[in-house]
Amino acid sequence: MRTVYLNGDYMPENEAQVSIFDRGFLMADGVYEVTSVLGGKLIDFDGHAVRLQRSLDALEMQSPISKEDLLEVHRELVRANGIDEGMIYLQITRGAPGDRDFVFPDPETTPPTIVLFTQNKPGLANSPAAQKGMKVISIEDIRWGRRDIKTVQLLYPSMGKMMAKKAGADDAWMIEDGYVTEGTSNNAYIVRGNKIITRALSNDILHGITRAAVLRFAQEAQMEVEERNFTIDEAKEADEAFITSASTFVMPVVQIDDAVLGAGVPGRVAPRLREIYLEESIKAAV
Numbered sequence: 001m002r003t004v005y006l007n008g009d010y011m012p013e014n015e016a017q018v019s020i021f022d023r024g025f026l027m028a029d030g031v032y033e034v035t036s037v038l039g040g041k042l043i044d045f046d047g048h049a050v051r052l053q054r055s056l057d058a059l060e061m062q063s064p065i066s067k068e069d070l071l072e073v074h075r076e077l078v079r080a081n082g083i084d085e086g087m088i089y090l091q092i093t094r095g096a097p098g099d100r101d102f103v104f105p106d107p108e109t110t111p112p113t114i115v116l117f118t119q120n121k122p123g124l125a126n127s128p129a130a131q132k133g134m135k136v137i138s139i140e141d142i143r144w145g146r147r148d149i150k151t152v153q154l155l156y157p158s159m160g161k162m163m164a165k166k167a168g169a170d171d172a173w174m175i176e177d178g179y180v181t182e183g184t185s186n187n188a189y190i191v192r193g194n195k196i197i198t199r200a201l202s203n204d205i206l207h208g209i210t211r212a213a214v215l216r217f218a219q220e221a222q223m224e225v226e227e228r229n230f231t232i233d234e235a236k237e238a239d240e241a242f243i244t245s246a247s248t249f250v251m252p253v254v255q256i257d258d259a260v261l262g263a264g265v266p267g268r269v270a271p272r273l274r275e276i277y278l279e280e281s282i283k284a285a286v
């Protein structure tokens with residue numbers, strides 16, 4: 001049984017209980033982060049902590065914990081659960097006011113709820129999916145306008161994964177006005193020649209922590225990066241495509257709808273970026 005963290009205490013997972021009035025449960029009024037663990041250490045903890053604060057600020061939510069203490073909780077959960085490779089899930093909601101009301105409760109009387117738990121994923125870095133590459137389908141992006149805030153409002157992304165699954169694919173890329181926004185739980189990229197193309201940051205997409213690191217490593221490796229919108233049609237004619245996220249790192253995409261990219265196997269750029277990303281982020285892990 002896992003040890004989890006709830007509102008200041010460590011406890012066995014079956015003892016962790018949250019109120020039925022919690023606004024995370026009633027209104028998806030909460031934010032989250034997923035941080036990966038490799039070799040028992042945290043990948044890009046700082047980036048996730050900074051984005052968490054940004055999400056909280058955007059929703060006028062107070063942080064129940066300092067960055068230093070948050071790092072300590074992450075480390076203690078990794079230790080207590082013996083995680084070598086896996087993820088830590090963190091969620092903060094606006095708490096449980098004791099009734100249902102659209103108006104935000106007073107944070108003085110309703111403290112936020114904070115939950116962290118581990119997900120053990122042995123073999124995460126050496127994933128066979130990375131050798132094979134993934135298939136994505138395209139679906140319309142009908143999410144709300146603040147996708148830069150990492151909220152727990154994940155119904156549509158979840159439906160998107162189900163649409164992909166039913167179509168025999170691995171994931172879905174979301175399309176708005178013909179342009180790819182991002183994957184259901186990852187950022188989307190195409191490669192044309194030596195150029196890596198990905199949508200620029202705005203309220204339309206989540207500002208991926210893995211994205212920031214990968215683009216930095218790409219530039220350091222003298223690869224060309226272009227941050228601009230690309231259409232789903234351009235993607236289908238690209239030399240390569242890939243996604244990034246804290247749980248998949250860099251993952252090649254070899255098919256988009258019915259269009260097979262290149263030889264239908266991972267190309268040159270995505271596997272190289274995955275290698276560099278893993279090497280560099282393990283070096284910098286805390």
Ligand code: PDD
Pocket residue numbers: 034182183184185186187205206207208209210211244245246247
């Ligand atoms: N998802 N875009 C969306 C919509 C996401 O949900 C995520 C992350 C990303 C990539 O961000 P990062 O590189 O910081 O993980 C982009 C996490 C992993 C999840 O929901 O499980």
